[in-house]
Amino acid sequence: MIRKTRLFTPxxxxxxxxxxxxxxxxxxxxxxxxxxxxxxxxxxxxxxFVGTKNDVLLLASSGTGAMEASISxxxxxxxxxxxxxxxxxxxxxxxxxxxxxxxxxxxxVPYGQTFLLxxxxxxxxxxxxxxxxxxxxxxxxVRHDVEGVAKLLKKQESSALLIVDAITGLGTTHLDVxxxxxxxxxxxxxxxxMIPPGLAYLSLSDQAWEATEVAQNPRxxxxxxxxxxxxxxxxxSYTPAVALIAALGAALDFIAAxxxxxxAAGRKALVENAETCAAMTRAAVEALGLKLFAPVFPAAAATxxxxxxxxxxxxxxxxxxxxxxxxxxxxxxxxxxxxxxxxHIGLFDYMDTIAIIGALEQVAASALKLxxxxxxxxxxxxxxxxxxxxxxxxEAAEEALAAR
Amino acid sequence: MIRKTRLFTPxxxxxxxxxxxxxxxxxxxxxxxxxxxxxxxxxxxxxxFVGTKNDVLLLASSGTGAMEASISxxxxxxxxxxxxxxxxxxxxxxxxxxxxxxxxxxxxVPYGQTFLLxxxxxxxxxxxxxxxxxxxxxxxxVRHDVEGVAKLLKKQESSALLIVDAITGLGTTHLDVxxxxxxxxxxxxxxxxMIPPGLAYLSLSDQAWEATEVAQNPRxxxxxxxxxxxxxxxxxSYTPAVALIAALGAALDFIAAxxxxxxAAGRKALVENAETCAAMTRAAVEALGLKLFAPVFPAAAATxxxxxxxxxxxxxxxxxxxxxxxxxxxxxxxxxxxxxxxxHIGLFDYMDTIAIIGALEQVAASALKLxxxxxxxxxxxxxxxxxxxxxxxxEAAEEALAAR
Numbered sequence: 149m150i151r152k153t154r155l156f157t158p159x160x161x162x163x164x165x166x167x168x169x170x171x172x173x174x175x176x177x178x179x180x181x182x183x184x185x186x187x188x189x190x191x192x193x194x195x196x197f198v199g200t201k202n203d204v205l206l207l208a209s210s211g212t213g214a215m216e217a218s219i220s221x222x223x224x225x226x227x228x229x230x231x232x233x234x235x236x237x238x239x240x241x242x243x244x245x246x247x248x249x250x251x252x253x254x255x256x257v258p259y260g261q262t263f264l265l266x267x268x269x270x271x272x273x274x275x276x277x278x279x280x281x282x283x284x285x286x287x288x289x290v291r292h293d294v295e296g297v298a299k300l301l302k303k304q305e306s307s308a309l310l311i312v313d314a315i316t317g318l319g320t321t322h323l324d325v326x327x328x329x330x331x332x333x334x335x336x337x338x339x340x341x342m343i344p345p346g347l348a349y350l351s352l353s354d355q356a357w358e359a360t361e362v363a364q365n366p367r368x369x370x371x372x373x374x375x376x377x378x379x380x381x382x383x384x385s386y387t388p389a390v391a392l393i394a395a396l397g398a399a400l401d402f403i404a405a406x407x408x409x410x411x412a413a414g415r416k417a418l419v420e421n422a423e424t425c426a427a428m429t430r431a432a433v434e435a436l437g438l439k440l441f442a443p444v445f446p447a448a449a450a451t452x453x454x455x456x457x458x459x460x461x462x463x464x465x466x467x468x469x470x471x472x473x474x475x476x477x478x479x480x481x482x483x484x485x486x487x488x489x490x491x492h493i494g495l496f497d498y499m500d501t502i503a504i505i506g507a508l509e510q511v512a513a514s515a516l517k518l519x520x521x522x523x524x525x526x527x528x529x530x531x532x533x534x535x536x537x538x539x540x541x542x543e544a545a546e547e548a549l550a551a552r
Numbered sequence: 553m554i555r556k557t558r559l560f561t562p563x564x565x566x567x568x569x570x571x572x573x574x575x576x577x578x579x580x581x582x583x584x585x586x587x588x589x590x591x592x593x594x595x596x597x598x599x600x601f602v603g604t605k606n607d608v609l610l611l612a613s614s615g616t617g618a619m620e621a622s623i624s625x626x627x628x629x630x631x632x633x634x635x636x637x638x639x640x641x642x643x644x645x646x647x648x649x650x651x652x653x654x655x656x657x658x659x660x661v662p663y664g665q666t667f668l669l670x671x672x673x674x675x676x677x678x679x680x681x682x683x684x685x686x687x688x689x690x691x692x693x694v695r696h697d698v699e700g701v702a703k704l705l706k707k708q709e710s711s712a713l714l715i716v717d718a719i720t721g722l723g724t725t726h727l728d729v730x731x732x733x734x735x736x737x738x739x740x741x742x743x744x745x746m747i748p749p750g751l752a753y754l755s756l757s758d759q760a761w762e763a764t765e766v767a768q769n770p771r772x773x774x775x776x777x778x779x780x781x782x783x784x785x786x787x788x789s790y791t792p793a794v795a796l797i798a799a800l801g802a803a804l805d806f807i808a809a810x811x812x813x814x815x816a817a818g819r820k821a822l823v824e825n826a827e828t829c830a831a832m833t834r835a836a837v838e839a840l841g842l843k844l845f846a847p848v849f850p851a852a853a854a855t856x857x858x859x860x861x862x863x864x865x866x867x868x869x870x871x872x873x874x875x876x877x878x879x880x881x882x883x884x885x886x887x888x889x890x891x892x893x894x895x896h897i898g899l900f901d902y903m904d905t906i907a908i909i910g911a912l913e914q915v916a917a918s919a920l921k922l923x924x925x926x927x928x929x930x931x932x933x934x935x936x937x938x939x940x941x942x943x944x945x946x947e948a949a950e951e952a953l954a955a956r
Binding site: 149150151152154172406417418420421424471472473474495496497498499500502503504506507509510513514522523524525527528529531532534535538539 | 553554555556558576810821822824825828875876877878899900901902903904906907908910911913914917918926927928929931932933935936938939942943
């Protein structure tokens, strides 16, 4: 059989064709009026996409670059920070903070779980300079309670900055950045915005900008004050990734189109899209008799699933790749071999989702011994979820229309 | 929900990305050594793809252009031809032959059926100059018996040329062009070779080339003798569609890769691929309780399905388009509103096929009143067909390996 390669990975995610075309056509110099117009437009769109009144800055780096920038620009050696860690990317916060000389406290929970706010409260100290967390932990498919942590900091009258890696959270989960009081929010290009890796973006609250004035950690390439000054003129401090920025503009146009031309509505539609794909997948996986890795706070970005007892999850990843050219990811860190992850972040639709479930049934039939297995069971479960979610909405919309 | 547009139409078919890239990069002049090398290579590959020792010619035209070329180059006004007509494209043979002054006999069967060889035999006259037929009738999804007709002509010692429109037949059905004695075989670019419309190709037997010497019908753009002379030098008579030819080269490379680098094996794999997608679709449609339009000689190029009693098939086409951006086709000619057609020709894989079946279940659930409908039934039927077809082969291959 023909096998078309399809990414079902939580980054890189499938590329938007309109963004690919924009990228291919981006034959422009970056110190020109043409580029400045593009850059200012994309930065403005990003503010709406992130949902903040603050400036959003774009960096030619991976998401980790923006994580580093938020540490190097906001902390000084010896500063105390609190990391909420529940997976590989939580661990990365610890590593970066340590590299920049911070004293790191950690609230750590096992992979697949999330934090109790009470534990966070206990770990918070008067001198805690920043709380570092993920909106969703890509390595485990768990959503963390950003709103809860933000509220806790307010309630405790903590002066700690809340720094959120929302690299897989943006576009897959509801985030009220300014309303909740998130001080730094970080995104990446190869995620919900459907373009290749190479760009990171972040925005800082007023309080965070104040912190950049006193922070003593060294930074040059990631100097955010310099970057903001330039960005306001439509310039980047160093050579920008022009083609990716053109692609990002096209992708944000596409997302706006999903909201009938309104980018904020489009972002909401994108989140709902991921939620529906995730709900279909969870229902299917449970109908197969497989166990969800994160049944309690599942992220819509990706669904993590336990391999059956005695089966290496790498076998499932490999079978999906070899037989269907469907690329799903293994567990990361300590979960490698135990779970596999199917993504819903970005450009996935009903057709993609039902197809990967079909492929998973085929792999289950040939490579897994699941009691009570029958072809169509997982697919039927996903079909029902889709029909309920879209049918209910459709009826509500029709009723609203009839009520006018 | 996000909806990615996907063609499930029997031409144009989904584009091969590698061909799209080759097309975009094709910035070359056609009267250069560079183009001649490309052209000679593609013409040579086409011979293998068609499965003939004869020259294959490429025309910058749609498939209908090559149909006309085969009439204008091989017949004279007043010549008697026999058209085997069972759909819109059979009717097109009649129209073209009449336009060039031929006396047309027709064996006509209703849409959805194919001819009895006995009827063909009865209609054949001593003076019949050519028999015109389709390998598969795209408008109805029916496969015709090219081998049977070829054998019949031999048995009857007929001097009639056998001219076969294999525009949707090539790459979806087994055709032994030289072995059976097909005199003219015709293909189009927007079909199994996965590139956009704009190119037609055809090859002629020695007997057909002889006929071009005596044919009196006028032709200039489609003068095949001139075209062959030029093609042998790597030239086209008139400006060739360079980008499409570059795309075709990339597509034929892809097809060869499906056969482990062997283009003839790749063509066979492509046929089997379409057959599996078609078998999955037929099983699903029947499990839904819908009726196949061509249950007896179904083509692998596309599956034609009756809409349920009292439902316009346009409703199903529209729902698939509006809700899933999945483009299937309505019936053509007199079948419009009665059937819809799902394609398998070209770049379709398991994932595409299971997804369109899922979408069809959703449409059935919301828009059709099918007795006994349940989510997953059609999908399960397709899953079983896929598992049987690919599993059986896999086991056989493993046994063969074990037997060494």
